[in-house]
Amino acid sequence: MRIVVLAGGIGGARFLRGLKAAEPQADITVVGNTGDDIHLFGLKVCPDLDTVMYTLGEGINDEQGWGRRDETWSIREEMAAYGVEPTWFGLGDRDYATHIVRTQMMGAGYPLSAVTEALCARWKPGVRLIPMSDDRVETHVVVDTAELADAVAGDRPGTRKAIHFQEYWVKLRAAPTAYAIVPVGIEEAKPAPGVLAAIAEADVILFPPSNPVVSIGTILGVPGIRDALVEAEAPVVGLSPIVGGAPVRGMADKVLDAVGVETSAVAVAKHYGPGLLDGWLVDSTDADSVAAVEEAGIPCRAIPLMMTDVEATAAMARAALDMAAEVRAEGGV
Amino acid sequence: MRIVVLAGGIGGARFLRGLKAAEPQADITVVGNTGDDIHLFGLKVCPDLDTVMYTLGEGINDEQGWGRRDETWSIREEMAAYGVEPTWFGLGDRDYATHIVRTQMMGAGYPLSAVTEALCARWKPGVRLIPMSDDRVETHVVVDTAELADAVAGDRPGTRKAIHFQEYWVKLRAAPTAYAIVPVGIEEAKPAPGVLAAIAEADVILFPPSNPVVSIGTILGVPGIRDALVEAEAPVVGLSPIVGGAPVRGMADKVLDAVGVETSAVAVAKHYGPGLLDGWLVDSTDADSVAAVEEAGIPCRAIPLMMTDVEATAAMARAALDMAAEVRAEGGV
Structure with a gap:
């Protein structure tokens, strides 16, 4: 089974860990958000790509959800001693190594997608991780x-x-x-090599409970990606990042406000739209939202959506795949 | 008293520590060798400048003579895990911070001399440290x-x-x-801003017991610096890095061979030449060399030249300054 997942950072990475547990044999391509990339201290930092890579490669700091385990912080101390800004972005020494290697390779002319592949040669995330674009967004x-x-x-x-x-x-x-x-930069960005082909050839496409505006929304904004998803033969099934009217983690409500979308599982589904979504999963506590989502033309189920551990997350992934299979069987795509 | 010192790495830095102890009120300008600079992992590394800066700023690892005290090595582990070369150059995490800041500033357009000044604003080495050139050598x-x-x-x-x-x-x-x-690159290199003026205005110019080929020799090779030293009003006094026919530390004999100079205190003095040197200090164990050096037209004294601690090194610095004063009084310059 070929699965394409659009992923942001922590939420996307944790969902992917569950998906791999649920479907160890699946051929998974992850299209990663690079809209949160930032240049710090002259280095190219890709927080979402790295969170996916470290999480699936067993290098993540599990408690905080980002950054490396067994991290040291010497460089941060030095930057403070040099008085170099910014001090608010937490880069540990091990994490710096990734950014140094990435920046050196990009300086040598390699596109981000090739660099990401090279970094993954070490981490072996068990998925194909492609940035949404090689262009800077x-x-x-x-x-x-x-x-x-x-x-x-x-x-x-x-x-x-x-x-x-x-x-x-x-x-x-x-x-x-x-x-x-x-x-x-998004207007001029092109999908990275392999993104459109993976979408076209997928059996299932999943939106994990990532931020619908600044993670999945940014990926959808790269010209060509939304159209490819709409035209894909595979069903597109999403999992709501909003449970009981609030983000499960993070501050998605703040950016939903900015795009005029209410912080609710229903509103996010409608925001993606029935032209894009072929199925939507809401949390059991939002079971009364199912009818409203289906009224908007999007098949919907309510299941437990808290990624408390790998097993719970694998169950969510299984539910999403089951829903995709049903939608497909019903000729919904 | 305005003192100019041409310095390489460990030997030059240790000598400077002694010089500062001997003459705490002196206005010291250090012209640092940058010929051993190297680009590693996309970062500009200046080992000699940093050794001087860390040593005089009390940040050096005293046992090894280079690198930072309280160093951590996370990035080195990561680079090995990524399989990125080279693995033979020892860069600790705290040291990396210096190279990251330097590389970022140079990428923003600042010349190495301005970057070095900015780094020294933190380290407060108590000397003015200028790279021999802002051009890459x-x-x-x-x-x-x-x-x-x-x-x-x-x-x-x-x-x-x-x-x-x-x-x-x-x-x-x-x-x-x-x-x-x-x-x-040395043919096209220009002395960094301030180098020639410092030499012209100096009261004394010292060559510490640094490598005469790849440290002081490289500085002398920057077009304009040797001429400025020859023309300077100040006496130029050097301390032999060769004691008893062998380098005090390091492997200077290997590079002396390459330039056809015998590994002896006499040969190194002659290599610099009487046109440049106004005085030469050899170790007490080489007292029988004094005559040969003076025959070559260079005033010479034998004193203990082992930099075993700051006090011993300060005594060497005092002897060099005394010799400069004598030479000057005798109208030797």
């Missing part, structure tokens, strides 16, 4: 300077300003209102 | 492929080949015969 968030604690001199209160997604998410913990989400 | 060593254990397929035995100085020095531990020393 960096998501920015439009905020109001009046809400920025460190508003710089010259910023007039009431002025809108675009800041890097990581600054919004990590430094400011999504506290200021997000007025718009701007994936800078 | 990387010393190479011509060897015979027959002597290389890892001679690559296609290398015919008996073929001469230029390898990077660090590969010769660190990886091969100077075991193969050096047929020539080639400071690549």
Whole structure:
């Protein structure tokens, strides 16, 4: 079975761990979000790709969900001693090694997809991990300077300003209102080699419970990817990242507000749209939402959606695959 | 008192520590060798500049003489896990931070001299540290492929080949015969801003017991620096790195052979030449060399030249300054 998964960071990576447990023989291609990529200290950092790679390669710090286990923090101490900014983004020494190797390879002319493949030669994630694009896309968030604690001199209160997604998410913990989400560079981005072919040849396409705006939404924004998904023969089944009106983890509500979407399992399904989704899974506690999703033309089931451990996550993956098989059998695609 | 010191790595740095102890009020400018610079993992590494900076800034690993104290080695482990070469050059995590900051600043357009000044703002070495040049100079060593254990397929035995100085020095531990020393790029290199002015305005110029070929020799090879030293009003006094016919530390004999200079305190003095040197200090055990050096037109004294601790080194520095004062008083310059 050929499965394509669109993935963000922690949520996507944990879902993939469950999917591999559920379907160890499956041929899984992961299209990874690169909209949260950032250049720090002259190095190219790809948080979502790395979270997937480290998680599936058994190198992740399981408690925090990102970064490396057995990490050391010497470089962070040194950067502080040198007074070099930013200090708010947590890069450990082992993690730095990945970014140094990546930056060196990209400097030598290799595209991100080739670099990711080379890094995965070590990590052996058991999936094919492809960035959504080899072109640089960096998501920015439009905020109001009046809400920025460190508003710089010259910023007039009431002025809108675009800041890097990581600054919004990590430094400011999504506290200021997000007025718009701007994936800078996306209009000119092309899907990375292999992305469209994997979608076209897939038996099943899954949206894990990743952030629908800044993770899956960004991937869908790369010209050509949404169309390929709509035209794919494979059913597209998604799992709601919203349970009981709140994000399971993270601060997805903040960015859903920015795109005018309510923080609910129903609203996210409608946001993706019936043209894209062939099935939607909501949490058991949202069972009363099933009818509303189906009214919108999207088959829907309610199952437990908390990724508490690999077994629970594998059960979610199985439910998604079962739903895809049903949809297909019913000729829904 | 304005003192200019031409310095290589460990020997130069230790001498400078003694000089600062001997003359805490002196205005010291260090012209640092950059011929042993190397690009590793996409990062600009300046071993000699950093050894001076870390040593005088109390950040050096005193036992090994290079690298940082309280160092961690996570990145080295990661590079080995990624299979990324080279593995023979020892870069610790704290050291990496320096190279990352340097590389980022140079990528932003700052010349090496400005970057070095910025790094020294943290380390406060108590001297003004200037690279010999902002232009890239990387010393190479011509060897015979027959002597290389890892001679690559296609290398015919008996073929001469230029390898990077660090590969010769660190990886091969100077075991193969050096047929020539080639400071690549030196013809086009210009002295860094401030170097010529410091030499012109100095009261004393010192050559520490650094390597006369690949450290001081390289600095002298930057067009304009030797002439400035010859024309300087200040006396130039050197300390022999050769004691009893052997280098005090390191493998200077290997590179002296390459330039046709015998490994002796006399031969090194003659190699610098009476046009350049106004005084030369040899070790007490080489007291019988004094006459030969003076016959070559260079005033010479024999004193203990082992830098066993800061006090012994300070005594050497005092002797060099005393000799400079005598030479000056005698109208030798």
